[in-house]
Every structure is written in C-alpha cells, then in structure tokens.
Amino acid sequence: MDRFINEIKAExxxxxxxxxxRDYLADAAVMLLGFNTLIDFIKTRTVLHKHAESIxxxxxxxxxxxxAIGELMEGxxxxxxxxxxxxxxxIHFENTSRFIIxxxxxxxxxxxxxxxxxxxxIQGALDSFTEGIDINIGIVRKLVNSDEIRIDSFSAGxxxxxxxxLLYIDGQADIELxxxxxxxIEKNIQMEAYNLQGLAKMLGFPSxxxxxxxxxTELPHHAVQNLRKGKVILFVDRLPFALILPSLFWDMxxxxxxxxxxxxxxxAIRLIRIIGILITLITPGLYVALxxxxxxxxxxxxxxxxxxxxxxxxxxxxxxxxxxLLILELILEASVRLPKSIGPTITMVGGIILGQAAVEAKLxxxxxxIILAATTIANSTIVGFQNSVSIRLFKYAIVILxxxxxxxxxxxxxxxLSAYLASLNTYGKSYLYLNxxxxxxxxx
Numbered sequence: 001m002d003r004f005i006n007e008i009k010a011e012x013x014x015x016x017x018x019x020x021x022r023d024y025l026a027d028a029a030v031m032l033l034g035f036n037t038l039i040d041f042i043k044t045r046t047v048l049h050k051h052a053e054s055i056x057x058x059x060x061x062x063x064x065x066x067x068a069i070g071e072l073m074e075g076x077x078x079x080x081x082x083x084x085x086x087x088x089x090x091i092h093f094e095n096t097s098r099f100i101i102x103x104x105x106x107x108x109x110x111x112x113x114x115x116x117x118x119x120x121x122i123q124g125a126l127d128s129f130t131e132g133i134d135i136n137i138g139i140v141r142k143l144v145n146s147d148e149i150r151i152d153s154f155s156a157g158x159x160x161x162x163x164x165x166l167l168y169i170d171g172q173a174d175i176e177l178x179x180x181x182x183x184x185i186e187k188n189i190q191m192e193a194y195n196l197q198g199l200a201k202m203l204g205f206p207s208x209x210x211x212x213x214x215x216x217t218e219l220p221h222h223a224v225q226n227l228r229k230g231k232v233i234l235f236v237d238r239l240p241f242a243l244i245l246p247s248l249f250w251d252m253x254x255x256x257x258x259x260x261x262x263x264x265x266x267x268a269i270r271l272i273r274i275i276g277i278l279i280t281l282i283t284p285g286l287y288v289a290l291x292x293x294x295x296x297x298x299x300x301x302x303x304x305x306x307x308x309x310x311x312x313x314x315x316x317x318x319x320x321x322x323x324x325l326l327i328l329e330l331i332l333e334a335s336v337r338l339p340k341s342i343g344p345t346i347t348m349v350g351g352i353i354l355g356q357a358a359v360e361a362k363l364x365x366x367x368x369x370i371i372l373a374a375t376t377i378a379n380s381t382i383v384g385f386q387n388s389v390s391i392r393l394f395k396y397a398i399v400i401l402x403x404x405x406x407x408x409x410x411x412x413x414x415x416x417l418s419a420y421l422a423s424l425n426t427y428g429k430s431y432l433y434l435n436x437x438x439x440x441x442x443x444x
Contacts (some may be wrong), residue, residue, distance in 0.1 A: 002095055005031060007077045012084065022094075026052045026065055031092040033080075034104065038087035043105040048091075070102035086161065110135065116218050118385065123260040128218045133163050133237040136220075140167060140233070140242075143224045148172070154185050156193045156202065163237035164193060172230045180427040181232060181245060193236060199243070205426075210393055212386045213426050215244040215251050225256040246426030250434050252277065252387045276381035279374060280391050281417070284321055285402035285410045287371050291317040293406030305367075312362035318403035320364050324372050325396070327354065332376075 005020070012018045019036040022029070025048060032041070048069065055065040066072050070089075073079060075097040080090050089104035113135070115121075116128035129136045141149060152166040164185065168178050181203065188202040196216075197207070205213045214234070217223055223233050223242040234243040244251075253273040258266045291310065295303050313320060335347045358364045375395070382388040394417055401409035424431035 004075075004077060004080075004092060004097055004099070005033075008033060008081060008084075008090075011081050018084075023048075025049075025091070026055060029094045031094060033090040033092060034084055034088065036107075038107055038109070039089055039104045040107050041104075044089060044102075047105060048102075066100055070100040072098065072100050074098045082161065113139070119217065119219055119222075121219065121257055124257040125219070125221045127220055129220060129223075129240050129242060131238050131240045133165055133235050136235050136240075136242065137165055137167070139220045140224060140227070143220055144169070144227065149227070152182060154189060156185070156189050156191065158190045158192065160192075162193055165235045167227065167233040167235070169227050169230075172228060173232055174230060174429075177246070177427050177429065178232060181234070194238075196243075199234075199236060209424070211247070211390050211421070211424055211431065213245070213247055213424075215247045215384050216241045216386065217244060217384075218242075219256075222256045246429045247431070248429075248434070249421060249432050251384065252382050252391075255383045273381045273383065276378035277391060279378035280382075281395050281398055281414065282410065283371050283375050283378075284325065284395055285398040285413065286407075287368065288317045288321055288399055289402035289406045289410050292403060293409075297407065306365075309365040309367045313365055314362070316403075318399070320368060321372075321399060322396075324358070324364055324368060325399075328372060328376055329392075 009020070015035070017035045017037040019032070019034055019039070019041060021032045021041070023032055023045065024030065032045070034041070051069055052065055055068075070091070080092075080099055080101070083101045084090055087104075087106060089102040091100040091102055093099065110130055110132040113127050113130060115126040119128075127139065129139065137151060146169070148170045150168055150170050154164040154166070155161040156164050166178070166181060166185070184204045185202060188204075191198060191202045193199045193202050196212075196214075200213065201207065203213070217226075218241040220242075223244065226244045227233055232245045234245060236243070253270050258269055261269065290298055291306060295306075298306065310317075310320075331347060335343045338346055355364075355369050359366055359369060379388050379392055382391060398410060398413035398417070401413040403409070405412065421431055
C-alpha cells in the first residue's frame with residue numbers, strides 16, 4: 001500500500017466508520033476513502049460507474065472523467081484528510097499521489113423541512129429552518145427570488161471547520177455593516193463557532209452584554225423580510241435558525257407576521273407588546289416600593305387592602321418577591337427541560353398548587369401572586385426568546401432599587417436602563433434605531 005494511503009490510515013484508521021474500498025474507474029485502479037456515516041457508498045459508487053460508462057461509450061479520454069466528478073489534486077494529504085472530515089469522498093489513484101475530492105451522495109442525516117417548534121405562527125407560512133446550512137440558504141434564495149442576493153461563505157474553526165454563510169441584498173444592506181461583519185469573521189476565522197457565545201466572540205461582541213447583538217428566528221419569511229429591510233443574515237451549520245444583524249430595540253415589539261392582519265389590529269397587537277414590557281419591568285418593583293417604602297402614595301382603602309393581604313407574612317416585601325420570582329424562574333426552566341408529555345403538568349403543579357399553598361401558609365400575599373402571574377404572562381408577549389430573557393433579568397435590578405429608594409429608585413432604574421440601551425450599538429448602528437437604515441420606508 002502506497003505512502004498516501006498509509007498517512008491517511010495513520011490519521012483516520014482508528015475511527016470505526018472510516019471506509020476504505022478498492023475499485024476501478026474507466027481503466028484506472030482507485031481507492032475510495034471516506035466515512036460511511038457521512039457518505040452513502042452504494043449510491044455514490046453507482047453514480048461514479050455511470051459517469052465512467054458514459055465516458056467510455058463516447059471514447060473520451062479518462063482525464064475528462066476525472067475533471068467531471070470532482071477536483072483533481074496531487075500530494076496534499078492534509079487537504080484530503082480535511083475533506084474527509086467534511087463528508088467528501090476521496091478517490092485516490094493507486095501508486096500515485098493524485099486524488100480527486102468528490103461531492104458524494106450524502107447519508108440522510110438532516111430532518112426534512114417541518115413546521116416551527118419554538119415560534120408560533122398565526123396566518124403565516126409554517127415552514128422552518130433545519131440544521132443543514134445549504135437547505136436553509138436554498139429556502140431563503142427561493143423566497144427572495146432575486147439576482148441581488150449575495151452570499152459569502154466561510155469555514156471557521158481550528159480543530160474542526162464549521163460553515164458560516166453571510167447573506168444580504170445588494171443595494172438594500174448597508175455596505176459598511178456588511179464589510180464590518182465580514183472583516184470580523186475573516187480576522188477571527190480560527191475561532192470555534194459552534195454556539196452563539198463563540199459566534200459573538202468571533203464577531204467582536206462583548207461577552208457580558210445583557211442584550212444580544214443579534215436576533216434569532218427559525219421562520220424563513222421573517223428572515224427574508226429582515227433582508228429586505230437592509231439587515232444581514234448569518235447562518236451557522238448545524239444551528240436550525242437564522243441570526244439577524246443588527247438587533248434593534250423595536251424588534252422586541254414588531255413581528256413580520258403582524259402584517260398579515262389589518263393595520264388597526266397590527267397596531268393594537270404591537271401596543272399590547274409595549275404594555276407587556278412595561279408591566280414586566282415596572283410591576284414587581286412598584287409592588288415592593290409601595291409596600292415597603294412609599295405606602296403613603298396609595299389611597300387609604302387600597303393601602304389597607306394591601307396590608308391585609310400581607311397579614312402574617314413573616315419577612316419584608318423584597319425577600320417575599322425575590323423568593324417567588326426565583327420559584328417562577330425554576331418553574332420556567334423546568335418546563336423547558338422536561339419532556340413535552342409531563343412539562344405542562346409540572347408547570348400547573350408549580351404555578352397553581354405551589355402558589356396557593358404558599359398563600360395559605362402565609363409565606364406570601366395574595367396580591368403578590370396576582371402581580372407575578374401578570375408579570376410572567378406579560379413577559380411572554382415580547383418577540384424573541386432572547387429578548388424576553390433579557391427583560392426578565394432587568395426587572396431584578398429595578399426591584400432592588402425600588403426596595404431601597406421606593407418610587408424614586410423605580411424611576412432611576414428605568415432611566416439607567418434607558419441609558420444602557422441607548423449606549424448599545426452594533427458596528428455603528430444604534431440599538432434604538434427604528435430600523436437599520438433609519439428610513440421609514442423600510443421599517444415597521
């Protein structure tokens with residue numbers, strides 16, 4: 001066996017799915033190398049032999065066959081090994097250093113296009129992205145149906161290459177934004193980008209930002225509409241969603257499916273989301289401020305009612321609300337992790353039975369249960385799961401400020417939050433822009 005095969009076997013031979021098979025193509029003896037978990041060898045060999053028969057019947061030289069089935073190379077063993085890891089088939093000519101890198105018939109590893117599981121759609125398309133980056137790009141290209149779409153592909157990582165694709169519409173996207181993203185990817189191309197934290201580091205975003213610099217969506221129509229607004233889409237192989245850059249404040253309230261409703265209904269839905277984020281941020285802190293610091297703000301009847309609801313509760317309002325907020329966070333996290341068959345049951349037990357038991361045991365007040373239920377429901381009206389998690393985090397800071405300084409602390413917390421949001425930018429684009437171009441004709 002020649003040196004080329006020995007070097008590849010030394011590197012890959014300890015993998016149980018590494019496949020090495022001798023074959024004949026046209027008049028040449030070859031070795032087929034690849035992973036049988038990534039390649040359908042039976043179908044791939046069938047395709048190869050059909051190509052070879054066609055070349056022989058036409059009395060064409062063998063070199064025409066080699067050029068037709070793949071990329072002909074010589075001597076680069078590291079390139080061959082890297083290609084095998086990527087799922088390619090290596091066709092090596094025996095007793096030479098020549099080989100062909102071929103795109104084989106892949107093993108069926110990706111699920112088919114299905115309805116979205118994490119984003120509910122009302123009066124909209126029900127397809128969603130999958131884990132395959134090529135499938136996702138194909139879905140977007142079919143929906144855009146324009147020669148103005150541009151796709152830049154990258155292979156990132158040091159130990160294992162991972163595909164990234166940058167999509168934008170020429171003439172719509174801000175070219176400075178596109179160039180900034182492209183330059184950061186090329187500069188940090190050796191970084192691993194298997195998850196969103198790794199991708200954020202590659203793009204140059206601070207690790208401790210509470211607000212995500214990109215939105216995620218598994219809805220192709222949502223991604224395409226953002227492309228038409230001038231935003232940029234980033235796909236990462238094996239992640240079944242699109243990353244939309246830049247993330248803007250208005251994205252918390254505006255979903256593309258809203259446009260499938262009449263204009264008054266669309267505006268009413270977005271108004272409800274604005275009210276929802278205000279309830280989420282203000283209500284818990286307002287409860288603590290009015291109960292423990294500024295009860296004189298309440299009318300006497302309401303103040304007496306609140307005091308009666310807290311009768312027998314053994315600790316301050318701050319400890320009471322922090323305790324119940326943490327219980328709610330545990331319930332939400334458990335409902336995400338548990339199987340779908342028992343998740344709703346656990347949520348019901350935690351939300352209803354545990355809450356009622358805490359009230360009857362005089363551990364919390366009835367009013368607090370109402371406030372926390374309203375807060376949890378209101379938080380779910382925000383568009384985007386990452387946005388809703390960020391708002392859940394911010395409300396703790398406002399609760400603590402409200403417990404220390406009362407109504408003044410509540411207002412100060414909202415001012416500090418507004419200042420923090422105003423300080424954010426993504427490659428020069430302010431987080432508080434209504435849209436990436438700052439042009440009303442594109443936004444909404």
